[in-house]
Each structure stands twice: as structure tokens, then as C-alpha cells.
Amino acid sequence: MAHQTPISALGLLSGGLDSMLAARLLMDQGIHVACVNFHTGFCIQGHTSAMRNPEPNAKPPRHDALHAAQLLGIKLHMVDIAEDYVRIVTDPKHGYGSNLNPCLDCKIFMVRKAWQLKEALGFHFLFTGEVIGQRPMSQRRENLPHIERAAGVEGWLLRPLCAQRLKSTEPEKLGWVDRKQLKGFHGRGRRAQMELAQQMGLLDYPSPAGGCCFLTDANYSRKLQDLWHSRGERQYTMDDILLLKAGRHLRPAPHFKVIVGRDETENNFLSGFRAQRWLLQAEGIPGPVMLVEGTPSDSDLTLACRLTARFGQGRHSPQVTIRIAHQGQEALRQVAPLPAEEIPESWYI
Amino acid sequence: MTETAPHPPESDHTLDARRLLCPMPILRTEQALRPLPTGAILAILASDPGIEQDLPAWCRINGHTLLDLRPQGRGEWIAWVQKGE
Ligand code: SF4
Numbered sequence: 001m002a003h004q005t006p007i008s009a010l011g012l013l014s015g016g017l018d019s020m021l022a023a024r025l026l027m028d029q030g031i032h033v034a035c036v037n038f039h040t041g042f043c044i045q046g047h048t049s050a051m052r053n054p055e056p057n058a059k060p061p062r063h064d065a066l067h068a069a070q071l072l073g074i075k076l077h078m079v080d081i082a083e084d085y086v087r088i089v090t091d092p093k094h095g096y097g098s099n100l101n102p103c104l105d106c107k108i109f110m111v112r113k114a115w116q117l118k119e120a121l122g123f124h125f126l127f128t129g130e131v132i133g134q135r136p137m138s139q140r141r142e143n144l145p146h147i148e149r150a151a152g153v154e155g156w157l158l159r160p161l162c163a164q165r166l167k168s169t170e171p172e173k174l175g176w177v178d179r180k181q182l183k184g185f186h187g188r189g190r191r192a193q194m195e196l197a198q199q200m201g202l203l204d205y206p207s208p209a210g211g212c213c214f215l216t217d218a219n220y221s222r223k224l225q226d227l228w229h230s231r232g233e234r235q236y237t238m239d240d241i242l243l244l245k246a247g248r249h250l251r252p253a254p255h256f257k258v259i260v261g262r263d264e265t266e267n268n269f270l271s272g273f274r275a276q277r278w279l280l281q282a283e284g285i286p287g288p289v290m291l292v293e294g295t296p297s298d299s300d301l302t303l304a305c306r307l308t309a310r311f312g313q314g315r316h317s318p319q320v321t322i323r324i325a326h327q328g329q330e331a332l333r334q335v336a337p338l339p340a341e342e343i344p345e346s347w348y349i
Numbered sequence: 350m351t352e353t354a355p356h357p358p359e360s361d362h363t364l365d366a367r368r369l370l371c372p373m374p375i376l377r378t379e380q381a382l383r384p385l386p387t388g389a390i391l392a393i394l395a396s397d398p399g400i401e402q403d404l405p406a407w408c409r410i411n412g413h414t415l416l417d418l419r420p421q422g423r424g425e426w427i428a429w430v431q432k433g434e
Contacts, residue, residue, distance in 0.1 A: 037372075039372055039373070039376060043372075060398065060399075060401060060402050061371065061397075061398055061399040061402065062371075062399055062402035062403055062406070063371055063372045063375065063399060063402075063403045063406075066372070066375070066403055066406045066407055066410075067402070067406055069406075069410050070406040070409060070410055073410075074410070075410060075411070076410055078372060078375060078376055078379065078407075080373075080376050242370065265424065268396075268424065269368070272368040
């Protein structure tokens with residue numbers, strides 16, 4: 001039976017299957033559901049496809065949470081927390097996971113932010129699609145209660161997919177939610193979730209293999225670590241973290257690095273970041289765009305020009321002309337492409 | 350060449366979201382629409398191909414009307430959104 005004042009729940013929606021199932025379990029009990037999705041700057045979405053030429057049969061890029069919300073027929077609040085999120089990444093109280101992913105701090109932070117929104121919207125409680133033991137750090141049994149305690153929402157965060165294995169929450173005790181209709185999923189397996197999705201007719205969900213953010217990616221984390229190391233401090237700007245997602249990164253010396261576009265789309269993308277950097281490209285010969293970042297000397301710039309020539313189609317020519325653009329000024333420099341054997345493996349970040 | 354409507358909608362405001370990656374064009378669209386009155390038309394320029402899927406979905410769940418969305422070459426798109434209630 002419908003409640004007189006409909007009970008409403010705000011969920012953290014990643015766009016993955018679990019959060020969709022959690023939302024549906026509540027919606028099927030007549031609860032009014034809306035969701036929130038946070039933009040941290042590190043989320044994996046269409047980014048990579050937006051920066052590189054798409055594979056011939058690739059699905060068009062899309063924002064998973066947005067499409068999940070559309071499929072569920074619910075409102076999605078998209079909230080940009082990137083600025084506040086810097087301190088979570090640079091100084092996490094609970095440390096990092098296997099890469100630079102501060103999952104526990106991240107979860108606590110997001111739950112806290114979601115609570116603020118829940119209060120503003122006048123909703124009754126929060127929910128997530130978490131499953132005990134599914135992720136090594138943030139979804140360990142002992143960590144789940146810690147998340148809500150640290151976020152100050154103890155008893156008000158429901159996890160419909162594994163609720164039957166956890167202490168009853170306030171919404172269950174108050175009879176707003178029927179615990180019997182919730183689930184007791186646990187562990188890394190995906191079978192139970194896939195069966196439930198089938199039963200609910202949810203067929204169009206992103207593959208569970210994709211991680212939820214770049215910080216869990218070893219290559220990305222290495223580049224971020226290198227950035228911090230070279231600057232002597234754990235800080236970053238939005239441009240920094242975007243640039244770490246594009247191109248091939250090489251550091252020939254501690255005080256400068258170069259980023260090389262791998263295709264035309266990436267070249268265009270990199271060109272948008274020329275401010276404060278040097279933009280290099282071969283004249284009259286197809287080749288990549290290269291960005292130079294840091295405090296390169298004149299001879300460092302010559303080396304970067306030689307690298308630019310190396311990665312372009314003029315690599316076997318004796319001389320290539322490189323156009324250097326910096327702070328509105330342009331200059332041409334003739335260089336010999338750097339031979340492959342003069343590029344040490346250690347330069348690649 | 351892509352097919353184009355004879356008259357592009359007339360916009361009251363324009364948002365340049367080029368070079369921003371998904372989901373920033375959507376977040377910026379939301380910000381730009383917020384102070385506008387119902388019925389106002391916002392033109393959006395974007396270069397992330399995600400716009401083709403995301404903007405229609407976002408408009409649908411938020412009750413705005415997507416008047417038109419078309420590629421305009423050089424990896425860029427233009428869209429017109431009319432603010433809903
Ligand atoms: S994977 Fe990234 S977004 Fe997900 S909890 Fe960990 S740090 Fe947060």
C-alpha cells in the first residue's frame with residue numbers, strides 16, 4: 001500500500017548495475033527514489049573515447065549514471081565535488097588502496113555530501129548499492145559501519161543489496177522499508193546481481209569490469225605520483241588530472257616532461273592546454289602534437305623538438321622543422337629526429 | 350555534410366562547453382540554466398561526443414526540451430535546450 005506521505009530515499013548512483021538494483025528494490029516497495037552522482041574529476045566516463053579516435057564499432061560514449069537514471073525513470077542530481085575532493089586524494093586519513101585510490105575516505109566524503117543533499121531535499125534516508133566484500137577496501141564487512149559512523153549518518157544509510165546481512169537500519173525499524181524484500185548478497189561474485197537484473201528486466205547496464213575511477217588504475221596513479229614527486233608537493237589542478245588521462249607521458253629530466261598525442265583527437269585535446277606550456281608540432285609533415293610542461297631550458301626544448309620529430313612521419317629524415325608555440329609567440333627550430341635508441345625506457349612514465 | 354533544420358532555434362544565452370569532458374558539459378548546462386526563467390533557450394557548444402547521448406537523457410529526466418542537437422564539423426556539436434518548469 002502506498003504511504004500517505006511517500007517515503008523518499010536518495011541513492012548514490014554510480015551507474016553500475018549494483019546501484020541500479022538497489023534503487024529498483026526500493027522503488028518496487030513504493031518508495032520514491034532519486035539519486036545523486038558526484039563528479040570528482042577522476043570518474044571514468046566517455047573521457048578516453050572523447051580524447052581518442054573511437055574504435056570503428058565502439059558504442060557511443062555516454063555517462064553511465066545519467067543513463068541508469070533515465071532507464072529507472074528517476075531524477076539524478078549531478079554534483080561537482082572536484083574542488084573539495086582534492087584533499088581526499090592528497091591526504092586521505094585512511095590511506096590508499098592498491099593504487100592512489102583513497103576509497104574509504106572517498107566513500108565517507110560522498111556519503112556526507114549525499115546527506116547534505118538529502119537534508120536539503122527533505123528526503124527520508126540514504127542508500128547505496130554496496131555489497132559486503134565486493135571491493136577489497138571500502139566494502140569489507142568491518143568498513144561498512146565505519147563509513148556511516150564517520151560520515152555521521154549511522155542508522156540512516158541503507159544498503160538494499162546486502163541489508164539482510166547487516167544490522168537493521170532506522171528505515172527498516174520504522175517500517176518504511178520491508179527488510180524481507182531486501183537482499184543478503186555478499187562477496188565478489190556477480191551471479192546473484194545478474195539474476196536479479198534479469199528478473200527486473202534491467203538489461204542495459206555497463207559491464208562490471210570497468211572501475212569507477214582513474215585512481216584505481218596503476219598507469220594513471222603512476223603518472224599522478226610522478227607529478228607530485230616532480231613538484232615536491234601533493235597538489236593538482238583540474239587541468240593536471242585531465243592531462244594525465246591523455247597522451248603518452250615521458251619525463252626526460254626532473255624539471256620537465258612531455259606529453260605526446262597518439263591520434264588526431266588527442267592532438268586536438270592537448271592543443272587546448274597550451275596555456276603555461278609549450279606546444280610543439282612538425283611543420284609540413286604529419287605528426288603528433290607535443291606539450292612540454294615544467295621549466296625546460298633552451299636545450300631541453302631542442303630535445304623535446306627532436307622527440308616530436310621522432311614520433312612523427314619525418315622520423316627518418318635528416319632534419320625536421322618544429323614549430324614551437326609558447327605564450328602567444330611562435331618560433332621554428334630545425335632538428336634531427338632523436339634516434340629510438342636514445343630514448344631510455346626510464347623516460348616513459 | 351549533415352542535414353540541418355532550415356532555421357536554428359534562436360537562443361537567449363550561449364554556453365561554450367568545448368574542450369570540457371563528460372560530464373562537465375552537462376554540469377555546466379545545469380549551472381547555466383539555473384538562473385534562467387522557464388522557457389528560456391540556451392545554446393550549447395560542445396566537443397565531447399558524449400553530448401549526443403547525455404544531453405537528450407539529461408533533458409528527459411529533468412523536464413527540459415532539447416530543441417535540436419547537431420554536429421557542426423571539426424568534432425564539435427551545437428545544441429539548443431529550452432528550460433522546463
Ligand atoms: S574507486 Fe575511486 S570513486 Fe570509487 S570509492 Fe574508490 S576512490 Fe572513490
